[in-house]
Amino acid sequence: MTDSAEKRSANIVDVLTEEFGASMAIDPAAFRRKFRKMAASPFAFYRGSASLFYADQRGDFTSDRYLDDRTSRVWIHGDLHAENFGTYMNASGRLVFNVNDFDEAYVGPFTWDLKRLAASVALLGYAKALSDRVIGELVTGFARSYLTELRAIAAGGDDAIGSITLENADGVLRRVLQQARLSTRVDLLAAQTTVDNYERRFSLGDGVHEIDAATRERVCAAFGDYLHTLPESSARLRPVATTIKDVVLRKGVGIGSAGLPSYNLLLEGHTEALENDVVIYMKQAQVPAVARHIDDEQVRSYFRHQGHRTAESQRALQAHADPWLGFTELDGVGQLVAEVSPYAADLDWADVNEPEELAGVLADLGRAVARMHSVADDESSHDLVDYSTEESIVAAVDADAEGFTDYLVDFAHRYGIRAREDHQLFVDLFRNGRLPGI
Numbered sequence: 283m284t285d286s287a288e289k290r291s292a293n294i295v296d297v298l299t300e301e302f303g304a305s306m307a308i309d310p311a312a313f314r315r316k317f318r319k320m321a322a323s324p325f326a327f328y329r330g331s332a333s334l335f336y337a338d339q340r341g342d343f344t345s346d347r348y349l350d351d352r353t354s355r356v357w358i359h360g361d362l363h364a365e366n367f368g369t370y371m372n373a374s375g376r377l378v379f380n381v382n383d384f385d386e387a388y389v390g391p392f393t394w395d396l397k398r399l400a401a402s403v404a405l406l407g408y409a410k411a412l413s414d415r416v417i418g419e420l421v422t423g424f425a426r427s428y429l430t431e432l433r434a435i436a437a438g439g440d441d442a443i444g445s446i447t448l449e450n451a452d453g454v455l456r457r458v459l460q461q462a463r464l465s466t467r468v469d470l471l472a473a474q475t476t477v478d479n480y481e482r483r484f485s486l487g488d489g490v491h492e493i494d495a496a497t498r499e500r501v502c503a504a505f506g507d508y509l510h511t512l513p514e515s516s517a518r519l520r521p522v523a524t525t526i527k528d529v530v531l532r533k534g535v536g537i538g539s540a541g542l543p544s545y546n547l548l549l550e551g552h553t554e555a556l557e558n559d560v561v562i563y564m565k566q567a568q569v570p571a572v573a574r575h576i577d578d579e580q581v582r583s584y585f586r587h588q589g590h591r592t593a594e595s596q597r598a599l600q601a602h603a604d605p606w607l608g609f610t611e612l613d614g615v616g617q618l619v620a621e622v623s624p625y626a627a628d629l630d631w632a633d634v635n636e637p638e639e640l641a642g643v644l645a646d647l648g649r650a651v652a653r654m655h656s657v658a659d660d661e662s663s664h665d666l667v668d669y670s671t672e673e674s675i676v677a678a679v680d681a682d683a684e685g686f687t688d689y690l691v692d693f694a695h696r697y698g699i700r701a702r703e704d705h706q707l708f709v710d711l712f713r714n715g716r717l718p719g720i
Contacts, residue, residue, distance in 0.1 A: 291707045291716075294334060299718060301571060302331035305542075306719040312533065313720050317712050325365075325405045327705040331569040332361050332386060332398075334704065338697075339394055340575050349391050352674035355581075355660035356666055357598050359651075360572045362395040363402035366627040367647060369462040375624060377462055379446040379455050379599065379646075381654050386570040387595030389666060390580045392655055392675055394572065396428065397697070399651065400690045403644065404698030408629060416637050417698075418622040418691045423641050425687040427648030429679060435656045436672040445653065452716030454634050454643050462627040466574035468557050470624035474547065475528075475559075482556050484530040484548055491531040491592060493545075498529050500612060501545050504564065508610035508619045511593070525550040527559065529667070542566050545612075546622065562606055566615055568591045578621055584666050587616025598658035598666075 283291070296410060299306075306313045320330040328335070359366070359381055368382045400421045407417035448459050475482050484490060493501070528548040544565035551558030567588035585591035589609035597603050606621040634640055656672040660665070681687045711717055 287707060289643070290704070291711055293337075294331075294704060294708055295711060295717060297334045297337045298331070298458060299429045301574075304720060309533075310720045317708075317717065317720065321705075321709045321712055323409065324702045324705040325402070325409060328402060328405055328701045329363060329365065331704070331708075333574070335398060335401075335697075336394070336572050336575045339391075339397075340699075346393055348393055348689070350678055352669055352671075353393075353678045355389055355578070355667060356392040356655055356671045356675070357595065358388060358390050358395045358572070359384065359599065359654065360390075360395075360570050362399045362651065364399065364406050364631060364647075365402075365628065367650065368626060369459055370600075370604065371623060371625040372600075373605045374602050376447055376602075377459050378602075379451060379459055379509050380544065380630075380650050382628075383601060384568065384596040385592055386572060387592065388570045388576065389578065390570045390572050390576045392671070395651065395655070396425070396690055397693050399647070400424070400694035401697040402422060404694040405701055407640075407654045408698060408702070409641075410635055412637065412640075414695060415658050417694065419690045420637070420640055420644050421694045424644040424648040425690050427645040428652045429648075429676075429683060429686075431649040431652035432672050433676055433680075435652065436670070436676045444649060450647070452642075454629070454639060455646050458627055458629055462625050465624045465627070467559075467624045470561065470622065471557070471559055474546070474561060474622075477556060481527070482548065483528045484546060486530070489533050490546075491533075493529060493531050496608060497531075501529050501547070501564065501651055502526055504610045504612040504617065505547060505619075506669075508564070508608045508617075510620075511608035511610065512605070513597075522582060526535050533561075542568070560606070562619060563622055563647055564610065564612065564617050566612075567609075567618045581666065587611065589616030589618045591616075592618045593620075594664065595658075598664055599654045600657070652678075 302313060316330060320327045332715060355411060361383065362381065366381060366383045367379070369377055369379050372378050395415075397433065403421050403424065404417050407420060446455055446459075448456065448463070451459055471482065474485060476485050477483075486492060505524075526547055528549060530546050532544045532546055533542075542565060544563055545565065547562050549560040549562060551560055569588060570591075573582070585594065587609075593607055593609040596607055604620050604623065606619070608619045610617050610619055629643070634643055652672075655675065659667050659669060659671040
């Protein structure tokens with residue numbers, strides 16, 4: 283191994299240990315599973331190593347002429363890669379295709395979202411054997427679509443397309459929305475529960491565990507506190523009854539949730555009929571990776587705990603968010619609470635392979651990201667970002683819009699290469715036992 287590769291390997295170990303060390307000590311087996319999933323491909327590694335990405339933004343990739351006092355304080359998604367998009371049923375009962383998974387959301391530089399997405403496009407394109415030229419064109423199309431939508435929002439006219447719904451979606455995204463439309467609450471309940479003696483209960487097995495009476499009592503108390511965090515505007519959309527019928531423990535098994543305890547609660551629906559019961563989750567929220575690299579006391583002190591941060595971020599970034607979205611504390615630790623929705627469907631990139639189709643999808647994603655960045659500002663219900671983010675971003679970029687697009691394309695290529703090289707270093711570190719604690 284060359285000196286530069288050895289140095290980078292040591293940096294990867296340091297960053298991952300700082301980010302996950304405490305959790306690895308609690309549940310090393312969960313992190314062995316997480317790291318094996320990350321080892322599967324460069325994209326999987328990239329998904330699971332946001333902490334490394336943000337450490338690099340303060341290192342080799344810091345030159346950013348598009349950031350100023352305002353564009354450095356935009357509410358961002360925090361983990362905006364190509365696989366964090368999908369469908370949800372909003373509070374108005376409309377199916378929407380948009381950004382999802384707001385666990386890493388924070389207030390920071392808007393370009394960090396765009397650069398993380400652009401690099402993920404480079405990795406995705408490489409995995410599909412697309413040329414660098416085509417990858418550059420895909421990133422360019424995403425960037426131009428983002429700017430076009432953001433300018434339209436800033437102008438306040440009718441040119442902004444807005445949310446991607448069945449009314450305006452076509453091609454791949456329309457198919458995703460139609461598939462989500464076929465989903466039913468009955469199917470979700472059938473997959474996760476059983477009916478015994480005329481009552482519904484959770485099914486056990488596959489990472490789903492019973493809990494003792496004392497734990498159930500604490501979870502139910504936390505649920506009671508959570509109900510007070512729900513907005514009054516969503517009360518009519520919630521079931522009349524909030525009776526807890528069952529509670530189980532789920533252990534996080536995904537790349538981003540390794541080792542984190544999560545509780546699923548089965549609630550009585552708005553009638554005593556069994557087909558409209560509701561499943562919600564209560565999961566421990568973590569410090570977002572991006573927060574470790576942003577020194578802003580106003581942002582840090584705005585949130586009571588990480589559960590509050592995650593819920594408030596999702597409400598800020600997602601128009602008409604899930605009416606069950608809220609937060610609570612369990613054993614002194616912040617928790618995010620939301621519905622396990624039967625209408626959530628992720629975009630499957632395995633079904634999108636030709637450059638023309640990819641270009642259409644990425645143009646839609648550009649519009650979705652622009653909409654997200656514009657929602658959480660002076661026109662929203664919070665006061666953390668008290669100016670127009672769309673106007674600030676447009677002002678910073680429009681002086682050299684083509685240069686901005688080129689900047690994202692160049693970053694995508696450079697960081698795509700780095701991520702592929704880092705993936706190989708990570709695999710060697712893991713298989714040779716050089717990641718401490720697991």
